[in-house]
Amino acid sequence: MSRYFLFEIIGIAAGALTAWMIKMPAVKSDRKLDVYICGVLGMLIGMKAPVILTYGFSGDMLINGKSYMGGLLGAFTAINLYKAFSHQTSASFGGRFVIPLAVAAGFGKIGCYMNGCCGGNFILPVQFVESVFQFLAALLLFLFYFRTKRADLLFPIYLLAYLVMRFLVEFIRTEPRVIGPFTIYHILAAVFIPILIYIIARRSHAGVCQ
Secondary structure, X not given: OOHHHHHHHHHHHHHHHHHHHHOOOOOOOOOOHHHHHHHHHHHHHHHHHHHHHHHOOOHHHHOOOOOXXXXXXXXXXXXXXXXXXXXXXXXXXXXXXXXXXXXXXXXXXXXXXXXXXXXXXXXXXXXXXXXXXHHHHHHHHHHHHHHXXXXXXXXXXXXXXXXXXXXXXXXXXXXXXXXXXXXXXXXXXXXXXXXXXXXXXXXXXXXXXO
């Protein structure tokens, strides 16, 4: 078993344990399986899209190339398209999964370091910077939820913070530049950051929504 795969397993186990420990409320019964199917399909497509846009399409990319950021944005886009077509624009999905996801991603980034991927040109390994961000995000999101019970804000706040972090860190990551000093991840972050700010502002003024 590779060290990368080992830390992925540790991350999944740690995320599951976190979900069990914090015991956030289950989703309401009117939120059916179809939204999660849309989210998973969006995640799978999103995990591949930035890699293919950066390096081009190849058979090897279908198996090995994947992007955590792309997966998040793919799931976010798919779920919001689902909400628009199903006339559930005021609904919120995924808040109860964000904190366990951040914990799992924190261990996953350590696995990236062990695997020698997702690195950068910096004295401190970029993977550890991202790992610390994930663990800190999990803690702060838990404290935020404990004080406010606003599960509907957890995912957009997490994704916004992650995109801001990635936009900054991307300057020292060893990704091909597509426009000037910018990578495809810079462009994606710049597109989605204003959308997330709008969503957070709208939900914040709409009242509590579990």
